[in-house]
Amino acid sequence: MSTVVPLEQAEPARATMLELFPEGFEELAKSDRVELAVYTDGAGAARMWRAFGEYSWREVPEDWAERWRLFHKPVRIGRLWIGPPWEEPAEEALAVVIDPGRAFGTGAHETTRLCLELLLELEPGSLLDVGCGSGILSIAASRLGFSPIIAVDDDPIAVGVALQNAVLNGVQLDVRLADGTQDVLPCMDIAVANISALATRDVAARLTAPRLISAGYLESDCIALPGYRQCEHRTKNGWAADLLERA
Numbered sequence: 001m002s003t004v005v006p007l008e009q010a011e012p013a014r015a016t017m018l019e020l021f022p023e024g025f026e027e028l029a030k031s032d033r034v035e036l037a038v039y040t041d042g043a044g045a046a047r048m049w050r051a052f053g054e055y056s057w058r059e060v061p062e063d064w065a066e067r068w069r070l071f072h073k074p075v076r077i078g079r080l081w082i083g084p085p086w087e088e089p090a091e092e093a094l095a096v097v098i099d100p101g102r103a104f105g106t107g108a109h110e111t112t113r114l115c116l117e118l119l120l121e122l123e124p125g126s127l128l129d130v131g132c133g134s135g136i137l138s139i140a141a142s143r144l145g146f147s148p149i150i151a152v153d154d155d156p157i158a159v160g161v162a163l164q165n166a167v168l169n170g171v172q173l174d175v176r177l178a179d180g181t182q183d184v185l186p187c188m189d190i191a192v193a194n195i196s197a198l199a200t201r202d203v204a205a206r207l208t209a210p211r212l213i214s215a216g217y218l219e220s221d222c223i224a225l226p227g228y229r230q231c232e233h234r235t236k237n238g239w240a241a242d243l244l245e246r247a
Contacts, residue, residue: 001045002026002037003052010034011218011238013052018109018216019196020047077113078120080140085168094143097168098136099161111215114234114241115194116140118213125189128152130180130203131216135162135173137192142171150186152178180206194241197221204228204244215241 005013017025017036025038038044074083081093089095115137124145129138132151142149151173153159159177166173178185180193181202191209193200197217204212204225212228219240223230228244235241 001040001048002035002056003048004030004033004035005052007032007034011220014238015196015218016051020044020051072108075108075113077116080116080120080143082116082136082140094140095169096136096140096143098134098139098165099168110236110239111194111217111241112136114236114239115192115213115215117234118232118241118243119144119146119192122190122211128186128188128191128207128209130185130191130193131195131199132162132175133158133194135165135175137194138162138173138175139165139169139171141192142169142173146190148172148174150174150176150188152176152180152183152185154179197223201225210246212244213241214244215239 013034013036017038021038021040021044025036028035028037072084074081074087076090076093079094080096081089082096082098083089085097085099089097119141127141127146127149129149129151132138132153135151138149138151151162153162154177156177159175162173162175166175181199185206187208189209190211190213191207192213193203194215195203200214200216200223204214204227214223214225217223217240219235219238221240223242225244227247229247230242231245232243233240
């Protein structure tokens with residue numbers, strides 16, 4: 001099913017779709033409009049209707065599984081190669097093989113890329129990944145020499161997917177089921193939170209990490225996090241990420 005929005009409303013519509021369907025959605029440009037589409041069920045249709053008011057739908061084609069694979073292509077971010085299991089990594093790159101399953105995080109989204117760019121520029125240390133999704137940031141951090149790494153997510157499916165991807169990549173991750181906005185968070189050198197703007201504020205208030213990479217929000221969002229000062233602000237296609245340090 002899909003919904004069509006004017007081009008000037010594309011950014012907030014993408015953010016809404018990401019919250020409704022973190023496992024992924026398709027975007028098709030139509031001159032002055034953008035169509036946002038997703039494979040989903042009746043519950044997903046109800047969420048779409050509540051968010052956008054109207055949508056269109058059609059039967060899923062028999063080759064939907066292969067069509068889904070077409071949208072997961074490898075990406076290169078500095079030394080890192082991010083790609084699905086059915087693609088061949090570049091020989092000279094640090095490979096991060098990700099099968100997203102039903103968890104967010106393939107490397108294609110702008111906020112993930114921005115987080116990885118910032119990670120590449122930091123000295124390795126211990127790392128906390130809040131809202132780890134598929135485990136992509138934790139696994140990439142391990143490839144870059146960060147250790148130990150603790151990854152948390154409040155979705156049991158994401159925890160399972162992250163553990164599977166850790167095994168797939170042969171890395172050691174401590175993956176825990178926890179809510180970063182409510183549960184006690186361990187003290188690590190660096191924290192990464194690629195989540196929504198509202199959740200980022202709640203998580204930051206509970207962190208003790210000297211450095212924080214935050215993302216998952218639009219360029220137009222104004223992020224002021226308690227206890228942290230902004231060191232760097234990066235944007236890509238309307239999305240933003242920040243590197244912050246303890247004030």
